[in-house]
Amino acid sequence: METLAHAKVNLGLSVLGRRPDGYHELHTLFATVSVADRVALEPRPDGIRLEVRGRSLPTGSANLAYRAAQAYLEAAGHPGGVRIVLEKHLPIAAGLGGGSADAAAVLRGLAALYPAGVALEPIARALGADVPFLLRGGLAEGRGVGERLVWLEPLEAHLVLVNPGVPVAAAEAYRHLRPEEWGEALPVAAVRAALLAGEAPPYFNSLEAPVFRRYPEVARLKAALVRRGLRGVLMSGSGSTVFGLARDAEEARWFAARLEADFPGFWVRAARLVVPSP
Ligand SMILES: C[C@](O)(CO)[C@H](O)COP(=O)(O)OP(=O)(O)OC[C@H]1O[C@@H](n2ccc(N)nc2=O)[C@H](O)[C@@H]1O
Ligand SMILES: Nc1ncnc2c1ncn2[C@@H]1O[C@H](COP(=O)(O)OP(=O)(O)OP(=O)(O)O)[C@@H](O)[C@H]1O
Numbered sequence: 001m002e003t004l005a006h007a008k009v010n011l012g013l014s015v016l017g018r019r020p021d022g023y024h025e026l027h028t029l030f031a032t033v034s035v036a037d038r039v040a041l042e043p044r045p046d047g048i049r050l051e052v053r054g055r056s057l058p059t060g061s062a063n064l065a066y067r068a069a070q071a072y073l074e075a076a077g078h079p080g081g082v083r084i085v086l087e088k089h090l091p092i093a094a095g096l097g098g099g100s101a102d103a104a105a106v107l108r109g110l111a112a113l114y115p116a117g118v119a120l121e122p123i124a125r126a127l128g129a130d131v132p133f134l135l136r137g138g139l140a141e142g143r144g145v146g147e148r149l150v151w152l153e154p155l156e157a158h159l160v161l162v163n164p165g166v167p168v169a170a171a172e173a174y175r176h177l178r179p180e181e182w183g184e185a186l187p188v189a190a191v192r193a194a195l196l197a198g199e200a201p202p203y204f205n206s207l208e209a210p211v212f213r214r215y216p217e218v219a220r221l222k223a224a225l226v227r228r229g230l231r232g233v234l235m236s237g238s239g240s241t242v243f244g245l246a247r248d249a250e251e252a253r254w255f256a257a258r259l260e261a262d263f264p265g266f267w268v269r270a271a272r273l274v275v276p277s278p
Helices: 064-075 098-113 120-127 131-136 170-175 188-197 208-214 216-227 249-262
Strands: 002-018 024-044 048-053 081-087 139-144 148-151 158-163 231-235 242-246 267-272
Touching: 002 098, 002 131, 002 188, 002 231, 024 098, 024 158, 024 188, 048 064, 064 081, 064 098, 064 120, 081 098, 098 120, 098 131, 120 131, 131 139, 131 148, 158 216, 158 249, 170 208, 208 216, 208 231, 216 231, 216 242, 242 249, 249 267
Parallel strands: 048 081
Antiparallel strands: 002 024, 024 081, 024 139, 024 267, 139 148, 158 242, 158 267, 231 242
16 A cells, blocks of 8 residues: 655744743644655564665664554554555655654554554654644644644645755754744734735744754745745745745746756755645
């Protein structure tokens, strides 16, 4: 069985404060986009075998896809093992939730391969803050650390994603955030209305400040996208991917082609919001 592990973007991310356990309270608008890793699962008598193609990543329990399989098989009472072939297309530590998307895809796939009535939600939460959203995907408002989700009616939007090849760990972005940079709630209704109208949404990302301080090249990339006329340019999650909005698929491809020429070596993709099939 083969499934796509779609990436997410944060169409705005406000850090509201810091909890006693060190995690940060967020208000964000999550959306899955049409760029993805590919995850193939095959049953085997026992044990977990992970193969990663396309990028160099650990194939043991340091890999979130492996940990997702471990957690599911354990919760399901060890119904059998699995061979996982992970074809990596998404950049690593990019603010696109790549590892989380792989983990979510493995959970969905194993639930189909070895149905056992296991609740996936708690397993997803334990794997990472973005995994609960990515289990289902689409468009959702996220609170808490991103696990308190309210699903919204999907909408059509076209974007261009650019990753400069600078990995940024989420933990590092949160660690360098200053309390005076905490934000207010996101104006989600106004963000949706602007996206529907093709205008620049009134969103912001509280993690831009700490990431731009430490990685000025990400700030320069954002400024370059604004100068080229993309609307609603914003860093996704903890970076380093920056995205901008295009009017339609053709304009997104046009911007992507120009950016690829201007930034050789950067990862550039035209994409749209998607609701992944279950
Ligand atoms: C930046 C986002 O991707 C936005 O959707 C997420 O908030 C981060 O998601 P993630 O990379 O899956 O994060 P996790 O693996 O759960 O956490 C990594 C580290 O980031 C910090 N962290 C994460 C989430 C959060 N709300 N507050 C935090 O302070 C914690 O130090 C944590 O140990
Ligand atoms: N399957 C995986 N794919 C990518 N990275 C993984 C995976 N498993 C573990 N990792 C590790 O997780 C770290 C961050 O990976 P990931 O690509 O998910 O970050 P991200 O896209 O920035 O996510 P976020 O939006 O949550 O910040 C990397 O250091 C990487 O080594």
